[in-house]
Amino acid sequence: MAHAATLEIKNLNKQYKVRGESLPVLENISLSIKPGEFVSIVGSSGCGKSTLLKLIIGLEDDYQGELLLDGSRIVGTSLERGIVFQEHRLFPWLTVEQNISIGLLNNTKFSEEEKRKSVQEHIELVGLKDFAGAYPYQLSGGMSQRVAIARALVNRPEVLLLDEPFGALDAFTRAFLQQELQRIWEKEGITMIQVTHDVEEAVYLGDRVVVMQPRPGRIKRIIDVPLPRERNRSSAEFIAIKEEVLREFSHTADASAGLIEKAASNEEYSHSNELSYQA
Amino acid sequence: MNLIHLIRNRDWRWAVLPLTLLTVWYVVTTLGWVNTKLIVPPEKVYQAAVKAISRDGFMEGVEASLMRDMSGFVIGSFAGIVFGVLLGLSRWTERIVGPTFNTLKHISLFAWLPLISTWLGTGDSAKIVFISLTTFYPVAINTFDGVRSVPRTQLEVARVYAFTRWQSITRLIVPAASPQILTGLHLGLIYAWMATIGAEFLLVTADTGLGDAVIKGRAAFNVELIVFGMLIIGLVGALLNFIATRIESHLLAWRGDRT
Ligand SMILES: Nc1ncnc2c1ncn2[C@@H]1O[C@H](COP(=O)(O)OP(=O)(O)OP(=O)(O)O)[C@@H](O)[C@H]1O
Numbered sequence A: 001m002a003h004a005a006t007l008e009i010k011n012l013n014k015q016y017k018v019r020g021e022s023l024p025v026l027e028n029i030s031l032s033i034k035p036g037e038f039v040s041i042v043g044s045s046g047c048g049k050s051t052l053l054k055l056i057i058g059l060e061d062d063y064q065g066e067l068l069l070d071g072s073r074i075v076g077t078s079l080e081r082g083i084v085f086q087e088h089r090l091f092p093w094l095t096v097e098q099n100i101s102i103g104l105l106n107n108t109k110f111s112e113e114e115k116r117k118s119v120q121e122h123i124e125l126v127g128l129k130d131f132a133g134a135y136p137y138q139l140s141g142g143m144s145q146r147v148a149i150a151r152a153l154v155n156r157p158e159v160l161l162l163d164e165p166f167g168a169l170d171a172f173t174r175a176f177l178q179q180e181l182q183r184i185w186e187k188e189g190i191t192m193i194q195v196t197h198d199v200e201e202a203v204y205l206g207d208r209v210v211v212m213q214p215r216p217g218r219i220k221r222i223i224d225v226p227l228p229r230e231r232n233r234s235s236a237e238f239i240a241i242k243e244e245v246l247r248e249f250s251h252t253a254d255a256s257a258g259l260i261e262k263a264a265s266n267e268e269y270s271h272s273n274e275l276s277y278q279a
Numbered sequence B: 001m002n003l004i005h006l007i008r009n010r011d012w013r014w015a016v017l018p019l020t021l022l023t024v025w026y027v028v029t030t031l032g033w034v035n036t037k038l039i040v041p042p043e044k045v046y047q048a049a050v051k052a053i054s055r056d057g058f059m060e061g062v063e064a065s066l067m068r069d070m071s072g073f074v075i076g077s078f079a080g081i082v083f084g085v086l087l088g089l090s091r092w093t094e095r096i097v098g099p100t101f102n103t104l105k106h107i108s109l110f111a112w113l114p115l116i117s118t119w120l121g122t123g124d125s126a127k128i129v130f131i132s133l134t135t136f137y138p139v140a141i142n143t144f145d146g147v148r149s150v151p152r153t154q155l156e157v158a159r160v161y162a163f164t165r166w167q168s169i170t171r172l173i174v175p176a177a178s179p180q181i182l183t184g185l186h187l188g189l190i191y192a193w194m195a196t197i198g199a200e201f202l203l204v205t206a207d208t209g210l211g212d213a214v215i216k217g218r219a220a221f222n223v224e225l226i227v228f229g230m231l232i233i234g235l236v237g238a239l240l241n242f243i244a245t246r247i248e249s250h251l252l253a254w255r256g257d258r259t
């Protein structure tokens, strides 16, 4: 079982250099996440949610402020921290099963036998048993995203970051996977941070909902969700909290535009990121 | 199962052009419209073929050419892939080696021949070096391009799963670049065959080889032997191309049907 970690974000600032100019993307982000907590992050498109996850996972080390995991500074990536990217990022030359196995490639905690078993379990978890030998080109967007979720989970990290993992799924699969994610979270005690544009999902899964606002990306408000689980989406308390989050949104200029814009932007994003590789 | 069915369902359109040419060839030579000393009739080529094949040495020549071709191809592709990957991986090596490489690649490959033969003579090793060099360029250039175009998003995945340098190369960079690498190998295979024949024409020795057989045909003003040699050269080339295409589409099946 993963020992969940405390994540401390203190006065985090991040800029990107765009044509020689420094563009502030994150400004003064402070957030303390308890071990085993589930934090939802919502905010309009471009407010820096993916950037924040990229910093926490350790893919980017050019920032100001502090990022501490159990008190020590985050340096580079680690198998203790997992991520489901906004785009599925599967390897197209590997089958579903092989793609999920990538998650365990450098795992030293499991024996070979345990690895095999774990991969099979996760293929079943995301409902792709009949597609274990299929290549990504044979999958729909939602199926690919489910493979990516399995790849991140299979390793049982202490901290799991999820960047709109259910965005491309139908309502039914989404509800099922939300429940499964909650089950794994409760069982394993993993610290989870999920970015979503679905306010209901944010409230359903989160202990807290962090609302961000853009230009530069800041935390606008943090809303507690003190409801017991399994939560009832149609209860008055649930709806009240949902309304509260939505109200924060409508205060943010161009927030609603951002939300609508979101719907179809996943693919575009992945293409714009195909910069050439320099080691 | 059903042979007639099989024959009917095949696309035979490719055969139209060769059959037409063969007919025209046959007609103009039998009607005597051309100088049959220069343009020999098909049946003479056929007789030359039968004679050449039954005679000692011709098939050995083909075999010797193919051996040279393959040795040069294997050495050149291996070097090309290693060079392309190394160059593509590091900006540092690219800065140092890249410009020189870009200049060298503009030297016509045949311009290397005098130098190679000065160093190594005209024997097998000179030929194989020339063939390797010919294979090296397209393989190295395409491998380099392939390695360079590995998406950054996928490299981030490799970092998240703590790939070692070696794992990144073998499990991400080479497979991701494999379409371009295979394109390079395919080109290399075709160039290598041309280089084999070219080397045999230009570095004449007592060694056997297809090119050598054709040269002998010219010396003896044996046009039918020359034509037969050309046909064999073309057929071998087509066969190599066919095999390469098959292997390529098999290895790239993961890309789906987008040939
Ligand atoms: N590599 C980069 N170079 C320059 N600017 C970048 C880079 N990555 C992101 N940005 C900029 O940073 C800002 C935040 O981007 P980010 O991807 O974090 O937004 P997001 O909140 O995840 O948006 P979405 O909801 O659309 O996914 C955007 O304005 C974007 O243009």
Ligand SMILES: [Mg+2]
Residues within 6 Å of the ligand: A049, A050, A051, A086, A163
């Ligand atoms: Mg994002």
